Amino acid sequence: MSQFSRLFPFVRPYLSQMALAGVLIMGVAALNLTLLKLGGTLWDLITVQRNVERMTQTILLFLVIAIIQSVLSMGQSYLTTRLSQLIIADFRTHLFRHLQTLSLSFFAKRRTGEILSRLMNDVGVIQNLVTETPIDSAKQLVTVVGGLAFLLYMNWKLCLLIVLLLPLLVLVARLFGKRLKSLSTQIQDHTAALSTLIEEVISGIRVVKSFVRTDREEGRFGAAVDSLVAGTLRRAKILSVFIPVITLLTLMMAGVVLWYGGKQVIDGAMTPGDLLAFVLFAGILIGPFGAAARIFSQMKEGQGALERVFELLDTAPEVTDAPQAHALPDVQGHITFSHVSFAYDPRHPVLTDLSFEVRPGELVALVGPTGSGKSTIANLLHRFYDPTEGSVTIDHQDLRDVQLAGLYQQLAIVPQETVLFGDTILENIRYGREDASEQDIVAASRAAHAHDFIASLPDGYATLVGEKGVNLSGGQRQRIAIARAILKNPRLLILDEATSALDSESEMLVQRALQRLMAGRTTVVIAHRLTTIQEADRIFVLNKGRIIEEGTHTALMQRDGLYRHLYTLRMVGWETDPLTPHVPQ
Ligand SMILES: Nc1ncnc2c1ncn2[C@@H]1O[C@H](COP(=O)(O)OP(=O)(O)OP(=O)(O)O)[C@@H](O)[C@H]1O
Numbered sequence: 001m002s003q004f005s006r007l008f009p010f011v012r013p014y015l016s017q018m019a020l021a022g023v024l025i026m027g028v029a030a031l032n033l034t035l036l037k038l039g040g041t042l043w044d045l046i047t048v049q050r051n052v053e054r055m056t057q058t059i060l061l062f063l064v065i066a067i068i069q070s071v072l073s074m075g076q077s078y079l080t081t082r083l084s085q086l087i088i089a090d091f092r093t094h095l096f097r098h099l100q101t102l103s104l105s106f107f108a109k110r111r112t113g114e115i116l117s118r119l120m121n122d123v124g125v126i127q128n129l130v131t132e133t134p135i136d137s138a139k140q141l142v143t144v145v146g147g148l149a150f151l152l153y154m155n156w157k158l159c160l161l162i163v164l165l166l167p168l169l170v171l172v173a174r175l176f177g178k179r180l181k182s183l184s185t186q187i188q189d190h191t192a193a194l195s196t197l198i199e200e201v202i203s204g205i206r207v208v209k210s211f212v213r214t215d216r217e218e219g220r221f222g223a224a225v226d227s228l229v230a231g232t233l234r235r236a237k238i239l240s241v242f243i244p245v246i247t248l249l250t251l252m253m254a255g256v257v258l259w260y261g262g263k264q265v266i267d268g269a270m271t272p273g274d275l276l277a278f279v280l281f282a283g284i285l286i287g288p289f290g291a292a293a294r295i296f297s298q299m300k301e302g303q304g305a306l307e308r309v310f311e312l313l314d315t316a317p318e319v320t321d322a323p324q325a326h327a328l329p330d331v332q333g334h335i336t337f338s339h340v341s342f343a344y345d346p347r348h349p350v351l352t353d354l355s356f357e358v359r360p361g362e363l364v365a366l367v368g369p370t371g372s373g374k375s376t377i378a379n380l381l382h383r384f385y386d387p388t389e390g391s392v393t394i395d396h397q398d399l400r401d402v403q404l405a406g407l408y409q410q411l412a413i414v415p416q417e418t419v420l421f422g423d424t425i426l427e428n429i430r431y432g433r434e435d436a437s438e439q440d441i442v443a444a445s446r447a448a449h450a451h452d453f454i455a456s457l458p459d460g461y462a463t464l465v466g467e468k469g470v471n472l473s474g475g476q477r478q479r480i481a482i483a484r485a486i487l488k489n490p491r492l493l494i495l496d497e498a499t500s501a502l503d504s505e506s507e508m509l510v511q512r513a514l515q516r517l518m519a520g521r522t523t524v525v526i527a528h529r530l531t532t533i534q535e536a537d538r539i540f541v542l543n544k545g546r547i548i549e550e551g552t553h554t555a556l557m558q559r560d561g562l563y564r565h566l567y568t569l570r571m572v573g574w575e576t577d578p579l580t581p582h583v584p585q
């Protein structure tokens with residue numbers, strides 16, 4: 001119940017319209033009952049009283065009521081759909097907004113397909129729950145209450161008979177309901193697994209094709225589809241027993257009514273028309289009980305969906321503004337890491353007691369074997385994560401004490417994996433600064449040595465790049481990403497392997513441009529290719545989450561350490577990094 005009540009804030013703005021839809025549907029249900037009653041009266045007018053004039057009047061009344069009922073029904077149907085769309089649009093937007101506040105750690109742990117499934121499938125299930133279910137319930141309620149009241153008024157003994165049989169129906173419904181709920185949850189899990197799989201295969205289609213694994217993926221997909229079908233069929237089996245059982249019980253009730261009522265008509269205690277109306281009413285009561293089962297299963301299904309969606313909504317961002325966080329003024333770019341330790345997973349420490357300082361305007365390079373924690377340092381500096389111990393400061397202010405938005409505005413990162421959105425090149429670069437003019441964008445592209453290749457494309461800056469910029473080369477994508485960072489004009493620039501896909505000459509040109517641009521600002525460069533960082537003011541050599549050497553290229557080359565070792569490997573043409581680097585003691 002508490003899960004359901006949490007939906008209330010989303011429904012509240014539409015409450016009056018919901019109430020209107022409720023009134024309309026109740027009107028429809030009440031008019032339906034009236035039509036049935038009129039049917040009984042008509043029957044008596046035809047068979048017993050044989051009065052043509054009154055029969056004609058009654059039929060006219062019947063038609064008028066039928067027309068009113070249709071109009072109400074139309075209004076209700078449109079209103080309900082409209083409301084369910086509006087409420088769910090709000091809900092989905094709220095969910096999406098929340099999702100964007102969540103920290104990187106959340107996205108690192110979740111699969112995209114799973115999140116996607118919650119936003120699409122589960123929210124779809126909830127959509128039924130917020131409008132269709134309550135409105136359907138209102139309609140059934142009127143039918144049950146009105147129907148029973150009428151039966152009670154007409155013949156309380158007969159009615160009592162029906163009422164006694166009701167609990168039996170409820171009991172059967174409950175019995176099936178439990179089983180249905182667990183099955184519904186399973187089915188939704190299978191559906192989510194399917195979306196995840198599709199998402200994974202599509203985003204990794206190159207790998208799938210190149211490793212000739214389409215059969216394997218088809219097998220996995222087939223297996224997932226099979227479990228979905230199996231779950232759905234199990235539910236169908238239960239439903240296919242459930243609904244006939246309920247119907248049978250209801251029909252048996254009708255049989256009892258007909259037998260007892262028929263006897264009364266024959267004895268002259270009841271008119272045939274009254275019996276007809278009575279049977280019709282008893283018959284119409286089947287509807288609510290069939291609907292009760294449907295509503296029940298919708299609620300159970302909805303409960304599972306709500307749990308999953310609220311689990312997302314209840315996830316708090318790990319990295320967030322502290323209550324007393326203040327705005328970060330324009331920074332100089334003085335960075336310190338003091339005794340920083342960090343682990344993504346507590347069992348596996350990544351950085352251990354790391355301390356270093358970067359002075360404003362410095363160009364600092366981080367080098368080290370793969371997995372040594374370079375990107376992690378960039379993550380902490382960007383405050384995508386908070387350190388588990390120690391602190392990171394910019395201009396002597398702990399990052400945890402400043403507002404995130406202000407910090408992010410002064411930082412730009414060109415990440416290891418280039419992300420381009422499905423839009424034009426121009427808009428992709430403009431992502432760096434929304435109010436940038438076209439001239440600014442061209443200037444940034446020139447600095448990133450991207451302008452020439454962009455201008456040579458048939459559509460120039462208006463070229464659409466795919467979801468992941470698939471129609472551009474790796475180096476071209478990197479240069480667009482660099483242009484985007486340059487456009488942002490940050491005080492602090494982090495380049496994580498940002499030039500790794502460029503040839504040596506372009507890399508040198510981009511670096512020169514960056515050096516010019518970043519004069520007086522702080523730059524942290526992460527690079528595997530050591531030739532690219534020779535001009536750094538200082539180089540930190542990282543190994544297993546610790547800084548083991550520090551100095552300029554020349555100073556480090558004079559020492560017989562990891563840096564010289566890595567550099568020498570490179571010079572003799574060992575292009576890849578050794579997996580387990582030899583660390584000279
Ligand atoms: N999101 C994550 N969750 C758990 N562990 C992670 C995560 N990201 C990185 N790691 C682990 O942290 C360690 C350091 O990773 P990091 O990405 O900082 O290395 P790196 O020095 O940038 O390596 P490379 O040169 O290959 O980019 C690795 O052992 C990696 O397995």
Ligand SMILES: [Mg+2]
Nearest residue numbers: 374375376416
């Ligand atoms: Mg990295």
